Amino acid sequence: MRRRVLPGFPLSLGITLFYVTLIVALPIGALIFKAASLGPEDYWRIISSGRAVASYRITVLSALGATLANLIFGLALAWVLVRYDFPGKRLVDAIVDLPFALPTSVAGIALTAMFAQNSWLGSALANIGITVVYTPLGIMIAMFFTSLPFVVRTVQPVLEDLDPALEEAAQSLGGSDWSIFRRVILPLLTPALLAGLSLSFARSLGEFGAVIFIAGNRPNSTEITSLLAFIRLEEYNYQGAAAIASVMLFAAFVMLAVTNYLQARALRYTVRS
The missing domain is CATH 1.20.5 (Single alpha-helices involved in coiled-coils or other helix-helix interfaces)
Structure with missing residues (x-):
């Protein structure tokens, strides 16, 4: 048997x-x-209202900005944690996971206190004309804070498992540091990097607790889609909340399909290489 x-x-x-x-x-x-349960006309009227469309734009653009920042800083942080030894390395490695353990509302309050104009950092930024709290920039920072670990933790294991012989062979052929990174290391990191960025973008799209405190929640300016759906729930407009939430659900499915397609292409490219 x-x-x-x-x-x-x-x-x-x-x-x-x-x-x-x-x-x-x-x-x-x-x-x-x-x-x-809504008719087609009512459904379209709700999801295409000016306030709803503005919330889509703010949410998506802020999530894209946070994901781009995660691409740069997340990859750099993973690189430093894997390739270098320095005092406090274990502490930094542990802090990366802090957004996973920290309640998002606590993160939002902390970021608001740190970037408020009466704080030392907020006042210093205000002196050079940069306002963070109650602006789209504040939304991006909150999304960046809560989604950074996804990029670091997906790229870090792949960096640790890279065969040093590949880099040594490239160096022996006269490759510069930049060309080795671009032609040898980056293609191997691409599938993991795409996975981390997709998770980061998805987390940013759905972020709520960390954003509402620092955003100010002004309609057509700093109001995200998840907050608008929550406001409709508080108004006992369950159908309106469901309609708005369904748009984000559809966006999540589309993003998942696109991400899987890009990862499959990246994996095929890596295997052929």
Whole structure:
């Protein structure tokens, strides 16, 4: 009798399907059902209103800005943690995971206090004409803070597993540091980097607690989509909240599909190389 890889496979599969149905499928189904209870005209009127469109623009642009910052600083931080030894390295490595453990509302309050104009950092920035609190810049900083670990923690293991012989061979052929990074290291990091950036972007799109404190939540200026959906819930407008949330759900599915496509292309390119 052939031994099964997973003992109790039917039970394991049943538990898994029950969990996925209860935790993932039912909430998503309820959201879609609630949004579908609106007629096409009412649904379109809600999701295409000026306030809703402004919240989409603010959310997406802020998330893109935070993701771009994560691309630069997340990759640099992962590189430093893997390639260099310095005093306090373990402390810095532990601090990277702080946004995972810290409640997002606490992060929002801390960032607001740090960048407020009556703080030393906020006043210094104000003196050079930079205002952070209650501006889109503050939204990007909050999103950057909460999503940075996704890039660092996906790139870091790949950097640790890179074969040093590849770089040594490139150096022996006369390659410069930049050309070695661009032609040897970066292609190998691309799949992990895309995964980290997609997770970072998704977290930024759905961020709520860290943003509402520093954003000021002014309609058409600093109001994100998740907050607008929350406001509709407070108004007992459940259908309106579901309609707005369904737009973000659709965006999440599209982003997931695009990310998987890009990762598959990057992996094929890496294998061919």
